[in-house]
Amino acid sequence: MAHLSRPEGDRSRAQLFLIGGLVLAVVFLGLALVLNSAIYTENIATRGEASVENSNALGTVGEVRRGVDGAIGTANRLHDDHPSQEDSIETTVGEMDGSGGDFAARRGVFFEVEVDGHEHGTRFFQENDGNFTAPNGSSSDWTVAEDVSVREFRMEVERNALGDILVDPLNVTIDDGTTAETVEIGTDGSDIVVELSGETCEATASRTSIDFTAGTVDGRHCPALDPLGDLDNDDVTVDFENGDDAEGTYSLLFDEEDRDDISPDYDSDDVDDDSDTDAEDVIYSTTVTMEYRTTTVEYETELEVAPNALDA
Template sequence: MADLRSDDRAQVLLVAGFVLAASFVALTLVLNSVIYTENLATRGDDAGGGDAISYRNDVADGLESMVESVNRNGSTQPVLRDKLSRAVVSTSRRAAQFQVLRGISANATLVSVEWGTRIGQNRTTGNFTNSTVPASADVASDWTIATGVEGTRSARINVTDSSELALSSNDPLEVQVTDGTPWTLTLFKNNSAGTTTAIRADPPSGPSRVCSAGSDPTIGLTAGTINGTDCPALEYGEGISTPYTIAVENGRQFQGTYSLVVDEVIDSTDIEHDNYGTAPDVPFALPAVYAATVHVEYQSTSLSYATDTRIHPGESDD
């Protein structure tokens, strides 16, 4: 057995005490470090993390509607890009006006543009035929809008006279999205006066679905709405794979306007150029912004935030 004298035992106890004290100090430092780190993270959000994200979202939301406006008011890629660049600056300043009062710098700049093609017809008395032959010819009623399409956005049909629609038994207007087997939207009137309108969607498999509306409805084809209200029947291109073709049948059985943006560039062979003239008198195909990338920066005394965000109006429309 070890011979521990009283002074040796005292030294052991003293060393043990120092070890325990050092351990407590180290544990206290670790706990304080964790608490300090959590406080920093919390203060980071309060100092502008949430505000920076809100600013980015405000810019993106504002520019989605601006992209649609730019597309309606431009006819060439350089003009569209210039208009969009100015719209980014304007939207950025509006979104940041309250931040400036707090000494915060926030701005957004246009980085890049993804080009597409806007297709449509603006005459309220027009039909859904192409522009190469008289409307009395059957070939004008059945035609191809675009082929090789990977995405469609902002597709709308505005009926201006429901009485001009056909009854369901009389070959009504059809818009087909097909990869070989079509998804078909059929638009017809429920009575001879055209006081009620029906929109029927037929997917490649499964039952038909129908939504009804009053006279002269506005149909958000890719948004799935009628007069701004959700229409469960409308699931654009349901069951169709990309790339697909968009075509029209019985285009004479319609009076109104329509428009859509596809991801194909204007000079692509996938755009059926022979079917289009120039806006606004006949069906047209014009360059359009399909999507854009914007660089967002947000600077405060305690936060530096920068990111690229993609502007894609009607992303859920794809």
């Protein structure tokens, strides 16, 4: 059975270190491929096509963004406090800067990337299968978070525990203060149905994963969820309705550090060891500055990286 909690134990931790190393290796390879083309693009640029090298700089931006994205994910999984998470990210970015800078210099390119800052956040989750009521089962209609930015909002549901999509679905509402979108999740008797504004996606499995921020159902694009990406992710409120008509797990990250300010229905003092709901520290986003220079192009940009954000 799949759970959304951070893996524990020496074996899981070793696996995460390995994954983190592989992510970094892939990023270094991507940077190498982009930076290695500098000689070719500079030769073209000297013939009046500098836009080609500009594209090369933008390609480097994409690789840096991907690297920081992976660094944040690895830090949040390996460490459980903000200082350790920050140190992990800054170490990875430092390695990107050192290795990438050395490689670029040998090809006549100046490359530099450094961390400007981090935004602390919280992951709120239910790690074991249960219904979607408020912590300790106090209410089936409740506010999961209010006035926050959201990323990595995922859910897994059991078909046999869902209500009828036409009668009593689980309703997940995301409201940005101007527009409120309600995703209905239920069953038509045989399939799991995910519906938003009359558009639907179906899943035939007995257990289905829904990624609200990526807009997927069981890893496949769900067009019905596309309107969620148009919401303003600065100050959104997330509500569950009919939480007792569903069972499974969920996890979402917020840019709020104070756990008791996340929701009026969540009080850390009320969540005991027997509760299925919990919260943990995460880095919500990291901002870096990247500089890329050749004899014909000077490019500098600031990147705020928040992996899998609602409006990404």
